[in-house]
Amino acid sequence: MNKAEIEFWFEFASPYSYVAAERIEREATLGGIAVNWRSFLLGPIFSAQGWKDSPFNLYPAKGRYMWRDMERLCDKLALPFRRPSVFPRSGLLAARISCLESAQPWCPDFVRAVFRANFAEDRDVAAPEVISELLASLGLDAAILVARANSAESKEQLRRQTERAVQLGTFGAPAFFAGNEMFWGQDRLQDALLCSLGLIARP
Amino acid sequence: MNKAEIEFWFEFASPYSYVAAERIEREATLGGIAVNWRSFLLGPIFSAQGWKDSPFNLYPAKGRYMWRDMERLCDKLALPFRRPSVFPRSGLLAARISCLESAQPWCPDFVRAVFRANFAEDRDVAAPEVISELLASLGLDAAILVARANSAESKEQLRRQTERAVQLGTFGAPAFFAGNEMFWGQDRLQDALLCSLGLIARP
Numbered sequence: 001m002n003k004a005e006i007e008f009w010f011e012f013a014s015p016y017s018y019v020a021a022e023r024i025e026r027e028a029t030l031g032g033i034a035v036n037w038r039s040f041l042l043g044p045i046f047s048a049q050g051w052k053d054s055p056f057n058l059y060p061a062k063g064r065y066m067w068r069d070m071e072r073l074c075d076k077l078a079l080p081f082r083r084p085s086v087f088p089r090s091g092l093l094a095a096r097i098s099c100l101e102s103a104q105p106w107c108p109d110f111v112r113a114v115f116r117a118n119f120a121e122d123r124d125v126a127a128p129e130v131i132s133e134l135l136a137s138l139g140l141d142a143a144i145l146v147a148r149a150n151s152a153e154s155k156e157q158l159r160r161q162t163e164r165a166v167q168l169g170t171f172g173a174p175a176f177f178a179g180n181e182m183f184w185g186q187d188r189l190q191d192a193l194l195c196s197l198g199l200i201a202r203p
Numbered sequence: 204m205n206k207a208e209i210e211f212w213f214e215f216a217s218p219y220s221y222v223a224a225e226r227i228e229r230e231a232t233l234g235g236i237a238v239n240w241r242s243f244l245l246g247p248i249f250s251a252q253g254w255k256d257s258p259f260n261l262y263p264a265k266g267r268y269m270w271r272d273m274e275r276l277c278d279k280l281a282l283p284f285r286r287p288s289v290f291p292r293s294g295l296l297a298a299r300i301s302c303l304e305s306a307q308p309w310c311p312d313f314v315r316a317v318f319r320a321n322f323a324e325d326r327d328v329a330a331p332e333v334i335s336e337l338l339a340s341l342g343l344d345a346a347i348l349v350a351r352a353n354s355a356e357s358k359e360q361l362r363r364q365t366e367r368a369v370q371l372g373t374f375g376a377p378a379f380f381a382g383n384e385m386f387w388g389q390d391r392l393q394d395a396l397l398c399s400l401g402l403i404a405r406p
Binding site: 191 | 262264278384387390394
């Protein structure tokens with residue numbers, strides 16, 4: 001039998017993607033499930049359905065709820081949280097890096113570091129200097145990685161990965177795939193993990 | 204100490220409200236928590252944010268996901284499910300009845316019967332004859348109840364209850380309230396129950 005695996009699709013601007021990024025490795029490891037980290041951009045997906053901003057800004061009742069829910073959820077899960085003073089912040093550079101370097105063993109640590117900087121420390125993760133600092137703090141060569149991420153090939157790779165997200169039926173983040181089954185929202189992580197183990201019925 | 208309680212806000216056209224209606228009484232009873240059933244209409248709330256139809260119809264990727272998710276979820280929870288051939292179906296009459304009669308001991312049974320007729324039996328719950336049949340099957344006087352539900356007072360009561368939902372910050376269904384804390388989505392039922400018991404931090 002092949003090792004169970006799950007695809008974790010995340011967007012750096014997405015608050016619930018932060019929660020999922022903090023949860024997934026530990027919970028997947030308990031089930032012996034490998035995690036494939038997949039960064040993508042929600043911007044083009046939202047634009048295509050006529051949204052020029054985050055739905056949490058476009059629909060204020062939804063946004064108010066989400067921020068309160070994030071406070072409660074992070075409190076329950078013992079995750080640090082501070083509401084960012086700017087929302088959403090572009091995760092473009094971070095997404096390019098984590099798309100291009102997704103096979104590197106340090107990549108999950110980098111992803112979590114970016115999420116924490118944004119959602120726990122209110123740092124401007126849209127700024128290349130901040131991303132460089134986070135890379136350096138992981139002992140990596142920030143100059144080389146940022147230059148690689150800004151190459152035409154890297155831009156194309158993230159564009160293709162975002163297109164793949166659309167083709168797979170993604171409409172929000174986080175999304176988990178167990179085979180062809182999509183689960184949307186950090187609330188559904190456990191269901192996605194059960195599905196990857198064959199413990200939730202497939203069609 | 205007062206008995207713990209939870210408010211359950213539901214819309215008859217909402218698939219996930221069906222799941223919540225099937226789950227809530229048993230799970231609340233395990234915690235000794237009283238459930239207050241609150242029907243309301245999402246139509247006016249969606250209209251106010253520019254939606255003329257269900258978001259599951261307006262955003263096809265979201266809709267495709269939801270129907271597959273409902274299949275999986277009902278399978279997991281051993282709930283009967285058949286995708287309705289018409290979606291959404293108006294729950295106006297059923298909502299008026301369950302708003303006006305919310306204090307009656309048969310009301311939760313009626314609510315579940317309507318949800319099952321729509322989401323497990325593909326029956327046209329927008330039709331007064333179907334609602335009358337469901338009432339009669341519970342041993343109730345359908346003619347009297349439907350007449351009462353169509354009175355001006357009853358219409359006004361559901362209108363006011365929907366306005367209250369808006370004032371409380373509701374933007375979708377199902378929604379649960381533990382005191383002032385709102386939880387949105389059937390996925391969050393357990394969190395709402397924990398909150399009603401004081402086991403999730405309040406501000």
